[in-house]
Amino acid sequence: MxxxxxxxxxxxxxxxxxxxxxxxxxxxxxxxxxxxxxxxxxxxxxxxxxxxxxxxxxxxxxxxxxxxxxxxxxxxxxxxxxxxxxxxxxxxxxxxxxxxxMDVVTRAGITWGEYYRALGLVGLFATTTTLADVPLLGAVDPLIPATVFLGLFAVSTAYQLTGGRVRWWLTRALRR
Incomplete structure (x- = not known):
């Protein structure tokens, strides 16, 4: 067949x-x-x-x-x-x-979808609080949390797309 x-x-x-x-x-x-x-x-x-x-x-x-x-x-x-x-x-x-x-579950026990939603919400909250001049956070430039969370999205996406192969490669390279 x-x-x-x-x-x-x-x-x-x-x-x-x-x-x-x-x-x-x-x-x-x-x-x-x-x-x-x-x-x-x-x-x-x-x-x-x-x-x-x-x-x-x-x-x-x-x-x-x-x-x-x-x-x-x-x-x-x-x-x-x-x-x-x-x-x-x-x-x-x-x-x-x-x-x-298939909704893949991370090692932390949450799905990637849940992880990205949480990361997005926390990033949005951090950025908007800096824009709203909330005490202590209002002194931070809004580009800082926006850049940090976009960087986290990029690193997380790269990790997810490679399926952890980078970790496998590093482990293998360190054994030599």
Missing amino acids: FPQSTLTEPEIYGVLSNPRRRETLAALWDAETTYTLRALSERLATAESGLDPAPRALRESVYNALHQTHLPKMDALGLVAYDGDRKTVTALPASRRLTPY
Whole structure:
């Protein structure tokens, strides 16, 4: 079978309706490499249980569900390349089309949308209070908070768009 080139909205929501499929995509995007089924199931089981290592029964349950249901479904839709014989899985470029449908949660436990809204509101508040001559803040030039918060938006956007690869590169460079 040839993978579909475009997914319909019901297919997209069908894939993303399951937490294990969402976590699978997030793990594959994060790693940007081929996962073994065993390693992927252990990662998902750890995330589900909050224990490292996750209980054996949960790891086996996740392994079986991925192998029998989730990965074949995503493979048929052209989102991942799943080799059931070798038990390897890789995200395909088409899977990135689902990114707008997934609200990614930061390490702080909030979504990027919430983060940007809060950053915008705080920046707007800081800038307008300097313009309104509020005591103590009225002495600050309004360009200072505006510039600081625009800089924070730029740095945050760069971090989000690179998916933390800069952090990965720095960690790798420091190990040498």
